[in-house]
Amino acid sequence: MNAVGRGAVGSAAALLGFFGLFLYWRLRFFFRDPDRSPPADTKSIVAPADGLVTYVKRIEKGDIPHAVKKGRTIPLEEFTSVSSTASGYLVGIYMTEYSVHRNRIPISGTISLRQHRSAAPVNRSMARVGANFITRHTPYDDGCDYLFTNERLTIAIEHVSGAVVTVTQIADLWVDRIVAHVDVGDVVSRGEQYGMIRFGSQCDVFLPDELVTEIEAVPGQYVLAGHTVVARSPISVDEISPPEEER
The missing domain is CATH 1.20.5 (Single alpha-helices involved in coiled-coils or other helix-helix interfaces)
Structure with missing residues (x-):
């Protein structure tokens, strides 16, 4: 030769x-699926996804007070696709190409909503947020229009206290599909695997004030689904039925 x-x-x-x-x-x-166990502290709320914390946004009565889009404040609904007047915190987690892409339940409770929203009109790339992390450009979600346009699937988890946590899976440009193996009425446990986003993307969790005494997640932090604590609650978030004295 x-x-x-x-x-x-x-x-x-x-x-x-x-x-x-x-x-x-x-x-x-x-598609790897490592074993994960939530912390022993039952007042700890865990991350729903592996990845980098993109933002921790304060929500006041359903709006993000200091975020302005075309001269107006941004309602939480534009992120979660669910109408809300609640106050609390929105934690965004960017799932990198190296992250485990399986999603987990942040608190125990009952699924009270499952809602899908299609892309408008198509999914946009999340390359900008990745570049922002590489260059340490903050805020990390600067210029990331995909937050408002891309396909998403939101579930709401109702705690035994009545407080509601939402988790939103947001698809990237090349995502095959969003998968969620839960439906309304299902009882779920903290740290339980409930779905995944094939080949993407981002996962947001909204935590109402009633379940938050301290936010531990900080932008730029790498978190693990079902394991890393993103917030502390004043009450147990492991209960799936009211304590005996409340029945």
């Missing part, structure tokens, strides 16, 4: 090797 032939064979082998690594990442590494 001459030099040209050997070069062609070498290039083909390198290409096959790269393709093999890509398939491994896409089909094995990307």
Whole structure:
């Protein structure tokens, strides 16, 4: 075999090797499912996703007071697709290409809502937020229009106290589909796996004031689904039925 032939064979082998690594990442590494256990402290609210905390936004009566879009404040509904007048905190988690893409329940309770919203009109890339993290440009969600346009699926978890936590899966440009294995009426436990976003993207959790004494998540922090504490509650978030004395 001459030099040209050997070069062609070498290039083909390198290409096959790269393709093999890509398939491994896409089909094995990307869909990995490590064991996770929530902290023993039953007053700890856990992250719903692996990834980088993009923002922690204060919500006042359903609006983000200091966020302005075209001369107006931004309602929480534009992030979650669920109408709300609650006050609390919205924690956004960007799921990087290296993150586990399985999502978990942040508190125990009952699913009271499941709502899907299609992209308007198509999903936009989340490359901007990734670039912001690389360059340490803050706020990390600066210029990230996908927050308002991309496909999303929101579930609401009603705590035994009546407080409601919402978790919103937001799809990236190349996402295959959003998966959620829960429906209205299902009883779920803190740290339980409930779905995933195939090949993307972001996961937001809204925490009402009634369940928050302290927010522990900070922008730029890397968190693990079902394990990292994002907030502390004044009451147990592990209960799935009222305590005996309240019955």
